[in-house]
Amino acid sequence: MTQHASPPRDSTGKVQSVGAPPAWRGLMARADVRTLSLLGVLAVLIIIGGITKPDEFLDTRNLQLVLTQASVIGVVTVGMTFVIISGGIDLSVGAIVALASVWATTVATQEYGFAGILFTAVIVGVGCGLVNGMLIAYGAMVPFIATLAMLASARGLALQITDGKTQIVTVPSVLDLGERDAYVLGIPPLVMVFAVVTIIGWLVLNRTTFGRRSVAVxxxxxxxxxxxIDVRRQRLYLYLLSGLCCGIAAFLLIILSGSGQNTNGNLYELDAIAAAIIGGTLLTGGRGTITGSVLGVLIFTTITNIFALNNLQSDVQQIAKGAIIVAAVLVQRRTASTT
Amino acid sequence: MAPEPPLLSMSGITKSFPGVRALDGVDLDVQAGEVHCLLGQNGAGKSTLIKVLAGAHQPDTGTIHWRGEAVTLRSPIAAMRLGIATIYQELDLVEHLSVAENVHLGHEPTAAGFVVRGKAARASTARLLKRLGHPEIDPARLVGELSAAQQQIVSMARALSHDVRLIVMDEPSAALDPDEVDNLFRIVGDLTADGVAVVYISHRLEEIRRIGDRVTVLKDGRAVAGGLPAKTTPTREVVALMTGRNVEYVFPERPTKDATADKPLLQVRGLARDGEFEPLDLSVRPGEIVGLAGLVGSGRSEILETIYGARKPSAGQVIVDGRALRPGSVRAAVRAGLGLAPEERKAQALMMLESVTRNVSVSSMSRFSRGGWIDRAAELGAARAATRELSLRPDNPNVPVRTLSGGNQQKAVLARWLLRGCRVLLLDEPTRGVDVGARAELYAVVRRLADEGLAVLLVSSEVPEVLGLADRVLVLREGRVVHTAPARELDEHRVLDLVMEGSPAS
Structure with missing residues (x-):
C-alpha cells in the first residue's frame, strides 16, 4: 500500500531522505549551525579583543576574570533556560540573587560559617522559587506577573535586611575560594561550579524525563x-530549579565580592533572558539548548570585557548588546523559517 | 461559453520552497459565476495555490491574468483590491474585537480620515449578515463568544465587505453541521447568481457534486485534470486522479465472533456535565468498537474528554476493569489504561516542534527511564516498533512530527497509546484532516487494535464512518442518547433522522 505523504522537511525546509545516514547528518547539521554560528561570533570577539588589546585581553588573568564574571550570570541563565523552554519566564532572578546574598551574609548567618552561608543562600533561592512556582502552577498566575511581584518583594526585603549597607563577609573559608591559591590548574573554583552546573543542566535537559517534560510543557x-503529564507539578519544579540556580549564583557572588548587597544581581533577569534568546531558546517555549545559552553568556561577558579594556563607556556596551540580540534573533529566524 | 476571457486564468504556476517543488506548472482558469472546485490530497499543492492567488506567496514562474489582463499579486492587499477574497480554513479573526470591527478590519468606515464610525460599521455589518442568512448575529458581540459556524459567517461577511468578484473557500464545511452546510451552499448559490466566482476546496466529494460546476484535481504539485464537469465525472475517476490509483472506500471486516459474552472493559455510569450532556450509561467490551454519532454541539467531544478526565463530571462514574477512576484526573485515566486521540491533533495531542519518537514516547517515559534517566536507545527502538506496527510513513521516527501528513500524525498519536499499552482507546474524529487514501488504512489500524483486545470508543461527525467502523452505535442529540443499536441494524438515513431535531426520540 502506498502513501502520498509530502516529503519530510527539516527546519530549513530541505528534503530529508528516509534512510538513516542522511537523516543523521541532517540532524547534526541542524544542531550545529546554531552552535557553530555562536562559536563563530565568540571567535570573532576574541580576535577583536586580541587585536585591540593584545597584551591585556589574552592575559591569563583577564581570561580568568572573564570566566569568573560569566559564572554568576551563567548559573542563573541555566535555570532561566529551563523556565523559558517550558513556556514561562522568571523576572525575579536578579532580586532573588540579591535577597539570597544578603540573607546569607547577615551577622547571624555568618556565625554558622561556610555551611551556614551556602545553606542559607540555597534555601532562600529555593524558597523564592517555591513561592513563584506555587503561584504560577497552582494559583494559575501568569509567570510574568507572579515573578514581577517576586522581583519587587525580594528586592524590598533585601533592602530591609541590609538597610542599604554592604555586609562584609568575615568567614575566611568563603573568602579563600576567591583567592588565586584556590585555583586548580589555573581554573577558579567559581568557574568550576559554573561548568558543573552547565553539564548537569545539559544532562537534565537532554537525558532525563524532567527535561523531556519541560520541553513538552x-x-x-x-x-x-x-x-x-502532571503539567502543574512540572511548572512548580521548574521555578524551584530557577530559584536553586539563583541561590547558587548568590553564593558565587558572595565569594566574588566578599560581601552581600541589596543591589546585587541588578538586571540579571534581562541578561539571562537575553543570553538564552541569542542562544536559540524560543521565548514561546518548546525549544532551547543549554549550550546555546552558555555561549550567549560568554559572548555578552566577553563584549563587556573588551569594552572595558578599551575604556568604552557602559552606554556603548548597552547599545551593542541590544544590537546583538536583534541580530541573533533575525539570523535565527532566517535559518529556521520557510516551513 | 462566452467569447470574453475567463475571470481568472493562472498558467504555468510554479512555486518552490527550499528542496520542495510545491507547484509545478499549474494551470487554473475560473469563469465568472461558476463554482470551481479544487481537489487534491494533503500536500498536493492546494494551499500553496490559493496562497499564490491570495497574494500571500509569490510564484517563481507563471502568469496570472485577471479579466484578460496580466497582473502580479504582490501582496494580500493587492489581491483584495482586484476583488479576490480568501476564507482560510483556520479563521483569521481577532477574538477580542466585535463582529463589526472584524468585518471592517483594515477598511473601517471613518470620519475625518481616522475616527472610526462605529455605528455605520455595525449597520453595514448587519446588512451583510442578513444577506448571509444570519441576521441573529449581533454585530456588536465579540467574535470570541461566537460558535465556530458563526465565526465562519463573520469571515464570509468580511470577504463580502470588499467588492469581491472571486471568493476562495478553503474547506468551509469542515467545521459545520449539515444544516449549516445547506446554508453555506445557499450563500454560494446567491453569490454565483450575482456573477461572483467561487473557488471551493473540500475533501467531500458529495459536496462537490452538489454545488460544483467544474473540478480541477491537483496531485503532487501538478494539475492532473483541469475543468472536469463536477456533476458528471464518476467518483471513481476523480479518486483515481487524486490518488493515482483506484480506491474502494472500504471498511475492514467486522470479526464474526460475538463479544457480548466478555465483561465490559470500560463502563460509564450516569456520567454527566451540567449544560453539556445528560447522565450517560455505556459500556465497551474488549475487542469492541462503540461509536457515538451526533452533530457538532451534541456533546460528543465533551463526553470523551470527561471520560478521559480532562473535564470534571458533575455526576457519575467511569469504571475501567471494575475499578472506578478518580473523576477529573487525566493521570488516573492514563494509569488505568485509557488513551485519547483528541479532535484537534495539533493543538491537543502533538508537540509539533518535536520528533516522532518524542511524541510517541511522551506517555511512557517511565518505561525507558530509571531514576529519571532516559535510555534513549530503548526509547528509539520502542518508538520505531510502535510506528512500524502502524506502518507510519516515513519509516524514520527522528523526523519532526510536523512534517508528517494528517493521517500519519494520527498514527503517531495512536502509536503513543500503543506503546503505553493502553487498553481503552478514545478516538475523537480520528480521520479529520486525513485524506481519502489514508483513511482506509487508518480504519484498518483501528479495527486491528480492537481485534487485539482493545476497547474502542469512537466519535465522528461522519455517519458512514461510525456505521462502517463501529460494532455498536449510540446516537446523540443535544447531550442525550436517543438511540442505541448494533451498527448493522442502522443506515445513514435512519441515523441522520435520529440526529436531526424534530424527529421522534426513540
Whole structure:
C-alpha cells in the first residue's frame, strides 16, 4: 500500500531522505549551525579583543576574570533556560540573587560559617522559587506577573535586611575560594561550579524525563496534559530549579565580592533572558539548548570585557548588546523559517 | 461559453520552497459565476495555490491574468483590491474585537480620515449578515463568544465587505453541521447568481457534486485534470486522479465472533456535565468498537474528554476493569489504561516542534527511564516498533512530527497509546484532516487494535464512518442518547433522522 505523504522537511525546509545516514547528518547539521554560528561570533570577539588589546585581553588573568564574571550570570541563565523552554519566564532572578546574598551574609548567618552561608543562600533561592512556582502552577498566575511581584518583594526585603549597607563577609573559608591559591590548574573554583552546573543542566535537559517534560510543557501544554503529564507539578519544579540556580549564583557572588548587597544581581533577569534568546531558546517555549545559552553568556561577558579594556563607556556596551540580540534573533529566524 | 476571457486564468504556476517543488506548472482558469472546485490530497499543492492567488506567496514562474489582463499579486492587499477574497480554513479573526470591527478590519468606515464610525460599521455589518442568512448575529458581540459556524459567517461577511468578484473557500464545511452546510451552499448559490466566482476546496466529494460546476484535481504539485464537469465525472475517476490509483472506500471486516459474552472493559455510569450532556450509561467490551454519532454541539467531544478526565463530571462514574477512576484526573485515566486521540491533533495531542519518537514516547517515559534517566536507545527502538506496527510513513521516527501528513500524525498519536499499552482507546474524529487514501488504512489500524483486545470508543461527525467502523452505535442529540443499536441494524438515513431535531426520540 502506498502513501502520498509530502516529503519530510527539516527546519530549513530541505528534503530529508528516509534512510538513516542522511537523516543523521541532517540532524547534526541542524544542531550545529546554531552552535557553530555562536562559536563563530565568540571567535570573532576574541580576535577583536586580541587585536585591540593584545597584551591585556589574552592575559591569563583577564581570561580568568572573564570566566569568573560569566559564572554568576551563567548559573542563573541555566535555570532561566529551563523556565523559558517550558513556556514561562522568571523576572525575579536578579532580586532573588540579591535577597539570597544578603540573607546569607547577615551577622547571624555568618556565625554558622561556610555551611551556614551556602545553606542559607540555597534555601532562600529555593524558597523564592517555591513561592513563584506555587503561584504560577497552582494559583494559575501568569509567570510574568507572579515573578514581577517576586522581583519587587525580594528586592524590598533585601533592602530591609541590609538597610542599604554592604555586609562584609568575615568567614575566611568563603573568602579563600576567591583567592588565586584556590585555583586548580589555573581554573577558579567559581568557574568550576559554573561548568558543573552547565553539564548537569545539559544532562537534565537532554537525558532525563524532567527535561523531556519541560520541553513538552513548553511545546504544547494542553497536549502534555492530555498525554498524562502532571503539567502543574512540572511548572512548580521548574521555578524551584530557577530559584536553586539563583541561590547558587548568590553564593558565587558572595565569594566574588566578599560581601552581600541589596543591589546585587541588578538586571540579571534581562541578561539571562537575553543570553538564552541569542542562544536559540524560543521565548514561546518548546525549544532551547543549554549550550546555546552558555555561549550567549560568554559572548555578552566577553563584549563587556573588551569594552572595558578599551575604556568604552557602559552606554556603548548597552547599545551593542541590544544590537546583538536583534541580530541573533533575525539570523535565527532566517535559518529556521520557510516551513 | 462566452467569447470574453475567463475571470481568472493562472498558467504555468510554479512555486518552490527550499528542496520542495510545491507547484509545478499549474494551470487554473475560473469563469465568472461558476463554482470551481479544487481537489487534491494533503500536500498536493492546494494551499500553496490559493496562497499564490491570495497574494500571500509569490510564484517563481507563471502568469496570472485577471479579466484578460496580466497582473502580479504582490501582496494580500493587492489581491483584495482586484476583488479576490480568501476564507482560510483556520479563521483569521481577532477574538477580542466585535463582529463589526472584524468585518471592517483594515477598511473601517471613518470620519475625518481616522475616527472610526462605529455605528455605520455595525449597520453595514448587519446588512451583510442578513444577506448571509444570519441576521441573529449581533454585530456588536465579540467574535470570541461566537460558535465556530458563526465565526465562519463573520469571515464570509468580511470577504463580502470588499467588492469581491472571486471568493476562495478553503474547506468551509469542515467545521459545520449539515444544516449549516445547506446554508453555506445557499450563500454560494446567491453569490454565483450575482456573477461572483467561487473557488471551493473540500475533501467531500458529495459536496462537490452538489454545488460544483467544474473540478480541477491537483496531485503532487501538478494539475492532473483541469475543468472536469463536477456533476458528471464518476467518483471513481476523480479518486483515481487524486490518488493515482483506484480506491474502494472500504471498511475492514467486522470479526464474526460475538463479544457480548466478555465483561465490559470500560463502563460509564450516569456520567454527566451540567449544560453539556445528560447522565450517560455505556459500556465497551474488549475487542469492541462503540461509536457515538451526533452533530457538532451534541456533546460528543465533551463526553470523551470527561471520560478521559480532562473535564470534571458533575455526576457519575467511569469504571475501567471494575475499578472506578478518580473523576477529573487525566493521570488516573492514563494509569488505568485509557488513551485519547483528541479532535484537534495539533493543538491537543502533538508537540509539533518535536520528533516522532518524542511524541510517541511522551506517555511512557517511565518505561525507558530509571531514576529519571532516559535510555534513549530503548526509547528509539520502542518508538520505531510502535510506528512500524502502524506502518507510519516515513519509516524514520527522528523526523519532526510536523512534517508528517494528517493521517500519519494520527498514527503517531495512536502509536503513543500503543506503546503505553493502553487498553481503552478514545478516538475523537480520528480521520479529520486525513485524506481519502489514508483513511482506509487508518480504519484498518483501528479495527486491528480492537481485534487485539482493545476497547474502542469512537466519535465522528461522519455517519458512514461510525456505521462502517463501529460494532455498536449510540446516537446523540443535544447531550442525550436517543438511540442505541448494533451498527448493522442502522443506515445513514435512519441515523441522520435520529440526529436531526424534530424527529421522534426513540
Amino acid at each position: 513548553g511545546g504544547n501544554a494542553e497536549a502534555a496534559r492530555l498525554a498524562g
